[in-house]
Amino acid sequence: MDWSDQKIRSEETWAEIRRQWEAGETGASLARRYQVGLANLWRRRASENWYRPERVDPKPEPVEGWDRWARAKLEEFELRLAEQRAVAMVLAAAMRGEASPAGVPLWHVGFVLEWRAEHLGPEVAARDRAWLTEAHPWAERFWNDEGRLGRAGFLDAVTLMANREAWREEMGLPPGAAEDVP
Missing domain, CATH: 1.10.10 (Arc Repressor Mutant, subunit A)
Incomplete structure (x- = not known):
């Protein structure tokens, strides 16, 4: 050899x-x-267990440049923060009983009603039921046959299904797309 x-x-x-x-x-x-x-x-x-660290490609620079991109992101963040704080103030006032839940954004109504029922007593819960069912007849499903309010997750599901088209529009779903959601 x-x-x-x-x-x-x-x-x-x-x-x-x-x-x-x-x-x-x-x-x-x-x-x-x-x-x-x-x-x-x-x-x-x-x-020999050779090891190659994962290389991460750098993020490509946006067309408008990093400075303009960062300023736009900061503006978006500040706007979103202001919106969230405004919602928080409305929720807090309604939850403390200082304001009616009528001003609460629709997607938060179930959460606020559950909290108010637990913390503000049956009289407030009865007023809330009268207000909500008059304003939104579909909301009668929030309460069972004994008149007991459902949990927030159930209330959210009822609200979502009763306002499905509004949700789809808010999310930007075009008609006919993802018809099984929600």
């Missing part, structure tokens, strides 16, 4: 192959450059 064709490489060579592979070079290019079998390179990689 002619051993002159054997491709036995030194440990220093393998250490360099490993460093370059872990730095991101492909196995195929290293196998060609150092004249080692690709299968042998993969075996060494597996047996």
Whole structure:
């Protein structure tokens, strides 16, 4: 047997192959450059637990540039924060009994009614029921046959299904798209 064709490489060579592979070079290019079998390179990689950290591509710069993009995002954030705080103030006033739940955004009515029923007593709960069922007849489903108010999750589901088209429009769903949602 002619051993002159054997491709036995030194440990220093393998250490360099490993460093370059872990730095991101492909196995195929290293196998060609150092004249080692690709299968042998993969075996060494597996047996010696070579590790290549995941490289994350940098986020591409927006067309308008980072400064304008960041200012626009800051404006969006501040607007969203102001809107959330305004809703929080309305919810807080209604939950403390300082305001009627009539001003509460529709999607939060179930949560507020449940809280008011638990914390403000049966008289407030009865007034809330009279107001809501007059304003929204579908809301009668909020209460069971014994007159007990459902839990907030159930109330949210009733509200969503009774106002399905309004929700779909608010979410930007075109007619005919994703008809099974919600």
